Ligand SMILES: Nc1nc2c(ncn2[C@@H]2O[C@H](COP(=O)(O)OP(=O)(O)OP(=O)(O)O)[C@@H](O)[C@H]2O)c(=O)[nH]1
């Protein structure tokens with residue numbers, strides 16, 4: 486695990502509109518801790534550095550763990566794929582752990598378990614992601630840095646869908662111990678179902 490951690494950095498996406506929740510999801514308190522701070526701490530525990538991409542640096546910098554980097558999004562509101570691409574331009578490491586900020590059930594123990602599988606991902610796979618009945622779970626898993634070129638071309642051609650971009654590439658399936666780990670809290674009702 487230690488070897489993998491050195492070649493792995495985290496990108497957290499925190500530039501969504503939270504329109505279904507009706508309030509900024511990054512600020513929702515889980516056991517007294519803002520959700521974004523919780524995810525950033527997991528990133529710090531499991532990887533060597535954490536980068537948060539958002540248009541709202543002033544809103545978040547007082548509570549995120551020190552040493553986390555905040556990247557100001559150049560063209561806000563273009564969606565998660567563009568946010569990921571912009572953040573990827575700031576870091577260069579073999580693997581990137583990409584996380585949404587709305588994953589209240591994610592734990593350090595689970596991510597550390599995933600790291601053990603990272604070393605066995607086939608060379609041709611550009612990502613190591615969980616899968617559900619609708620397709621890949623793109624915002625809670627690992628990407629190889631070399632996906633940058635293909636992502637650049639896809640976005641330049643007007644692409645904005647993670648699912649469509651991922652369909653163009655071999656992806657390795659990541660097995661999650663419990664599907665509830667990946668719960669996205671998108672709505673107030675989702676918040677009632679979380680594990681705390
Ligand atoms: N940096 C960045 N992050 C984004 C952007 N759009 C969505 N995200 C993040 O991507 C993750 C998943 O977002 P969603 O839950 O699908 O959408 P959302 O915009 O946050 O919420 P809704 O308005 O309810 O769809 C969250 O962590 C969002 O903060 C974007 O344009 N830029």
Ligand SMILES: [Mg+2]
Nearest residue numbers: 587669670671
């Ligand atoms: Mg979501």
